[in-house]
Amino acid sequence: MSTPVPSSPDMAEQHPGEKAGLPDGQPPAGTSWWSGRSGLLLSLVMVAFSTYLLIGILTMEVGEDTDFPGPKFFPGILMVAGYVLAALLALHYVRSPEHPTETSAQRYRTFTDWSAVLWAAGGFLLFALTLEKLGWIIAAALLFWCVARGFGSRRPLFDVSFALLFSSAIYLAFAIGLGLNLPSGILGGGF
Amino acid sequence: MDSLNMLMEGFSSALTPMNLLWVLVGCLLGTAVGVLPGLGSSMAVALLLPITFALDPTAAFIMFAGVYFGGMFGDSTMAILMNTPGQASAIASTFEGHKMAKDGRAPQALATAAIGAFIGGMVASVLVVFLAPALADFSANFGPAEFFALALFAFVATSSVVSDSAVKGLAALVIGLGIATVGIDPFSGAERFSFGAPEMFDGISLITVTVAILALGEVFHIASRIRRDRTDQRIRSAGRPFLSRAEIKEAAPAWARGTAIGLPFGVIPAGGSEIPTFISYDVERRIDRRRRNPKFGKGAIRGLAAPEAAGNATTGTAMGALLALGLPVSATAAIMLAAFQQYGLQPGPLLFDRSPDLVWALLASFFIAMVVLLIINLPFAGLWSKLLLIPAPYLYAGITVFCGLGVYATSGAVFDLLMLLGLGMVGFLMRRHGMPLAPLMIGVVLGPLAETSMRDALLSSNGDYSVFFDGPIPLVLYALLFIVLAFTVRSKVVNRTRQDV
Numbered sequence: 001m002s003t004p005v006p007s008s009p010d011m012a013e014q015h016p017g018e019k020a021g022l023p024d025g026q027p028p029a030g031t032s033w034w035s036g037r038s039g040l041l042l043s044l045v046m047v048a049f050s051t052y053l054l055i056g057i058l059t060m061e062v063g064e065d066t067d068f069p070g071p072k073f074f075p076g077i078l079m080v081a082g083y084v085l086a087a088l089l090a091l092h093y094v095r096s097p098e099h100p101t102e103t104s105a106q107r108y109r110t111f112t113d114w115s116a117v118l119w120a121a122g123g124f125l126l127f128a129l130t131l132e133k134l135g136w137i138i139a140a141a142l143l144f145w146c147v148a149r150g151f152g153s154r155r156p157l158f159d160v161s162f163a164l165l166f167s168s169a170i171y172l173a174f175a176i177g178l179g180l181n182l183p184s185g186i187l188g189g190g191f
Numbered sequence: 192m193d194s195l196n197m198l199m200e201g202f203s204s205a206l207t208p209m210n211l212l213w214v215l216v217g218c219l220l221g222t223a224v225g226v227l228p229g230l231g232s233s234m235a236v237a238l239l240l241p242i243t244f245a246l247d248p249t250a251a252f253i254m255f256a257g258v259y260f261g262g263m264f265g266d267s268t269m270a271i272l273m274n275t276p277g278q279a280s281a282i283a284s285t286f287e288g289h290k291m292a293k294d295g296r297a298p299q300a301l302a303t304a305a306i307g308a309f310i311g312g313m314v315a316s317v318l319v320v321f322l323a324p325a326l327a328d329f330s331a332n333f334g335p336a337e338f339f340a341l342a343l344f345a346f347v348a349t350s351s352v353v354s355d356s357a358v359k360g361l362a363a364l365v366i367g368l369g370i371a372t373v374g375i376d377p378f379s380g381a382e383r384f385s386f387g388a389p390e391m392f393d394g395i396s397l398i399t400v401t402v403a404i405l406a407l408g409e410v411f412h413i414a415s416r417i418r419r420d421r422t423d424q425r426i427r428s429a430g431r432p433f434l435s436r437a438e439i440k441e442a443a444p445a446w447a448r449g450t451a452i453g454l455p456f457g458v459i460p461a462g463g464s465e466i467p468t469f470i471s472y473d474v475e476r477r478i479d480r481r482r483r484n485p486k487f488g489k490g491a492i493r494g495l496a497a498p499e500a501a502g503n504a505t506t507g508t509a510m511g512a513l514l515a516l517g518l519p520v521s522a523t524a525a526i527m528l529a530a531f532q533q534y535g536l537q538p539g540p541l542l543f544d545r546s547p548d549l550v551w552a553l554l555a556s557f558f559i560a561m562v563v564l565l566i567i568n569l570p571f572a573g574l575w576s577k578l579l580l581i582p583a584p585y586l587y588a589g590i591t592v593f594c595g596l597g598v599y600a601t602s603g604a605v606f607d608l609l610m611l612l613g614l615g616m617v618g619f620l621m622r623r624h625g626m627p628l629a630p631l632m633i634g635v636v637l638g639p640l641a642e643t644s645m646r647d648a649l650l651s652s653n654g655d656y657s658v659f660f661d662g663p664i665p666l667v668l669y670a671l672l673f674i675v676l677a678f679t680v681r682s683k684v685v686n687r688t689r690q691d692v
Contacts, residue, residue, distance in 0.1 A: 039624040045617060046362055053369055056384035063379060068654045071376035071383055074642045078369050085362040092358060098625070112415040112623060120414045120591065121616060124407070127595055128608035143595060144588040147410070152418045153584035166589065170596060178245050180600040 036097025038111075043090040050082030119150025135185015136175065140167035194321050201551030205559060210253050213246070214556055217254035218563045221261020226269050226575045227586065230409070231278030232262020233523040237405040238590070240530055241398050241597030248534045249549050253556040255527055256510075260312060260560050262523075263464075263506060264568050267304045267499055268575055272297060280502045283468035287487065287494030294490045302434050303442055303492055305568045307499030309561055311450045315507020316557040318454060319514075323554075324543055326515040331540040335647035336658055340665035342641035344672045345518055348459065350630035351679055359626040366617070367634020368641070370395050378646060390606040397529040398601050400635050403611045404628055405522065407594045408618020410587050415623065417583060438492060445475055445493035449500030456501075457508025457520065459675065464505035464521070468498035507557065514538050514550060517640070525632040532636075 057072050057079065100111050123146025131139040144163035145156075153159055175182040204210070224235035235258050243251040263280070270281040271288035284304060291300035333341070346368075350360030373384045374394030385391035434442070449471040456467040475497045479487045487494055509520045510527075517539030519525040531538050536546060543550055568575075598611050621628060652658035660666060 041620055042359070042362065042624050042626060045620060046365070049366055049369060053372075053384065056386070059386075060381055060383060062381045066379045066381075067650060069646050069649050071379045071381040074645065075369065075372045075383065078365050078372070081361070082365045082369070085358055085365060088358045089362060092356070108419065113418055114415075116414040116418060117411050117619070120411055120587075121612065124591065124595065124608075124612050124615070128605055128612060131595075131599065131608070132605060140592050140595065144592050147414075147588040147591045148584035150414050151584035151587050153582070159584075162585065163588070167592065170592065174596065174600065180245075180596075181603055182596075182599070 036099040037093045039093040039098055040090060043086045043093065046082050046086035046089060050079050050086065053079040053082065116150040116152070120147045123147050123150070131185075132183050133185060135187050136171050136182040137164065137167045137187055138185065140170065194324060197324075197547065197551045198320050198555060200548070201553075201555035202558075204249070204548060204552045205253060205555040210250055210552070210556070211559070213250045213254040214257045214559050214563055217257020218261040218560055218567060219257075221258035221263075222265035222268075222564070222567065222575060223261075223578060224258075225262040225265020226578050227265075227581075230590075231266050231276075231281070232259055233278065233405050233521075233526065234409060235259075235262045236523050236526045237401045238593050238597060240401060240526060241601045243530070244533065244601060248536065248546075249552050251530065251534075252527075252549065252553045255530065256553060256556045257560045257563070259510075259523055259527070260308075260503070260506065260557070260564055263503060264305065264308055264564050265575065267308065267502075268301060268568065271300045271304060271495070278465075280464040280468050280505075282465075283472040283498035284495055284502075286472065287491045290488070291490035291492065291495065296490060299434055299438060299492070300490075300495055302569060303438070303496050304499045305565060306434070307442070307446050307449060307496045308503040309565045310446045311453055311500035311502065311504035312507045312557070312561045314450050315454055315457065315504045315511075316554065316561070319508060319511030319557075320554055323511045323515040326511070327540045327543045330516050333540070333664070334662075335644040335651070336661055337664045337668075338640060338644040339648060339659060340668040341516065341518060342637045342644065344668050345520070345633055345637055346630070346641070347672060348675050349520075349633050350627070351676060356625070359624075360630050363621060363626050363628065364630035364634045367631035368638040369634075370400060370631075371635050371638025372642065377643070388606075390604060395610060396598075396602060396607060397532070397635060399598055399607050399611050400614060401526050401529060401632065402594050402598055403614030404618040404621075404631060405526075406590065407611060407615030408622060408628075410591050410594070411615060411619035412622040413587060415619070417587075442492050442496040445496035446500045448474060449497035450504045452497075453501030453504030454508050456505045457510070458512045459520065464502040464509075467501040467505045471497040471501040510557065514542060514553070515540070517542075519633055519636060522629040522632040525629070525636040528636050 053075050057075055060072060062070055062072065123143045126146065127139050127143035130142070134142075141160070141163040144166055145159050148159050148163070149156065171182060174180045175184075205214075220239065221232060221235050224230050224238070225232055236255060239254070239258055243254060246254065262278075266276060266278055266281040267284045267288070270276040270285045271292050274285050274289045276282045276285055288300045288304060291297065291303075330337075346364055350364040351357040371394070373391055375381070375385075375392050376383050382392065452471040452474065453464065453467040456464065472494060475491070475493045476487050479485050479491060479493065486492075509524050512518050512520060513524050513527060515538075517528065517537060519528045528538055531542075536542060536549070594611065594615075595608060598607050618628065620626075621631070648658045649656070660669075
């Protein structure tokens with residue numbers, strides 16, 4: 001019983017440029033070596049995850065009398081497979097970078113619009129950290145506002161009122177109507 | 192006949208006014224989410240998963256059935272009208288369907304799709320009613336070795352068949368399986384990968400993973416391109432949504448062939464309905480080439496009818512496999528399985544014995560959902576496209592708030608929200624770089640089953656690995672797995688050579 005890894009390397013080679021058959025294999029002129037190789041991040045994620053498993057396995061406290069296969073057995077297989085796949089992914093991206101097709105007229109430095117992603121993710125972080133202090137209505141409105149801004153809404157003041165309306169409506173429907181446990185936070189005193 | 196009686200009882204419990212209301216709500220919500228660009232049925236189920244826990248199990252699953260099928264209906268509506276398939280299973284419908292719509296035959300295309308989906312789903316549901324109990328009986332003698340073979344089959348088939356790169360599929364699978372090992376080990380009581388954090392003793396909640404990977408990750412992914420991608424032209428849909436007699440005659444054989452192709456795929460854990468939709472599209476194209484005046488490329492009704500029927504036929508039998516074997520074949524089915532587990536129910540052979548009322552009510556609700564969907568989709572497809580008028584920033588802001596709401600409502604902990612954000616970023620990276628999500632979901636859901644059955648088998652054999660090849664069922668499963676893999680490699684090679692032409 002081997003792990004299913006061996007069948008993979010030859011398949012990876014078939015991948016480049018296969019997506020939808022578009023001529024996206026050519027790198028735009030004048031770009032650095034890193035262009036088209038941002039997929040190496042996936043490799044990094046795999047290494048990080050496998051290392052997390054490795055540290056967990058090394059520090060795990062297991063009783064003396066545990067029979068084979070113990071609690072480390074299955075994660076151990078996953079950890080090894082994770083490192084192998086990370087290496088294969090890295091090899092794949094080094095050998096054959098994947099260039100996504102730019103559909104907009106303008107050329108950008110990165111394919112991903114990081115400012116939009118950061119507005120959305122940052123808004124969510126803020127929401128998670130302030131939810132229990134500020135309460136659902138304000139924190140969720142903040143989240144709504146940040147995501148809407150990240151998605152390109154250009155009416156900040158209107159958005160503030162709309163976001164508050166939206167989060168209050170949810171609070172009414174789910175916390176008061178269905179009895180879900182949502183924090184009322186600083187607005188809680190009155191209700 | 193026993194099945195029929197049970198089904199009738201199922202109908203009587205599903206047809207209560209409250210349950211009918213849940214079917215209707217599920218169908219409406221599913222269609223609504225499916226219609227929205229880029230969102231498919233798995234997103235709909237993921238967002239609704241936390242909220243349905245306010246309901247009793249029967250009502251919740253009846254609603255799920257509506258959402259699941261509704262998402263597929265709504266998805267193909269948009270694939271046809273706007274060329275924006277929300278899930279891979281709707282891609283095959285865009286080829287001819289969108290051409291029909293551009294030709295001014297949008298209503299007919301929508302009707303073809305709706306009827307095709309109805310036929311496929313109905314035939315599949317009938318089949319499930321009669322075969323699922325037998326399948327459940329058969330799988331009742333499964334031991335650890337059999338279950339391990341089954342899980343391995345699902346893992347390898349989903350991660351290698353669905354993705355165009357097996358390495359990416361397997362990497363996603365390993366992350367999913369790894370996430371499933373977090374928490375206290377049920378065998379030895381050892382604390383695994385929690386590093387002393389009490390929030391992780393119970394493992395990482397399936398709801399958090401589901402919402403993060405399928406919903407929040409998608410929001411980030413759309414955010415990353417929405418201000419840069421050009422907007423698609425919209426197509427007006429008006430006129431009669433009914434097919435003429437000639438059109439029905441033209442589409443009928445395609446519906447039948449699509450259904451026949453789709454049915455077996457529900458039981459093969461190969462990632463859901465993406466593959467059968469493409470196969471049936473391809474079959475129709477080959478048949479079309481031999482006709483006197485080929486219609487493909489000009490909006491052929493058959494090129495739309497077949498994949499729609501195939502897609503829903505697969506979805507239908509997939510539910511059968513889920514109920515009888517506890518085997519999810521797609522990301523959406525994996526979420527359904529997670530939902531069962533949240534209620535303390537384990538789909539599989541014993542479910543039919545332990546909670547027959549729930550199973551049969553659920554099966555009956557498939558039929559009801561199909562009829563409801565046909566009613567709300569056939570005449571009102573044009574109305575659904577009005578949903579596109581919601582401005583994108585507010586739509587996605589609302590979805591994000593719902594992600595937070597769902598996870599916080601079920602866990603009540605900020606820790607889970609941070610976990611949601613972290614996994615959401617992983618989901619975004621996976622989407623951005625073409626890493627399939629289904630293997631991760633299936634890994635998380637089936638991981639515990641795979642690990643327990645593997646360790647059970649090895650414990651009982653004192654560490655002798657030959658236990659995995661003991662008995663005919665595992666051997667048959669491994670042989671099938673080998674055939675599936677051989678076919679995958681072959682079709683990939685063929686596709687590659689064809690693209691060069």
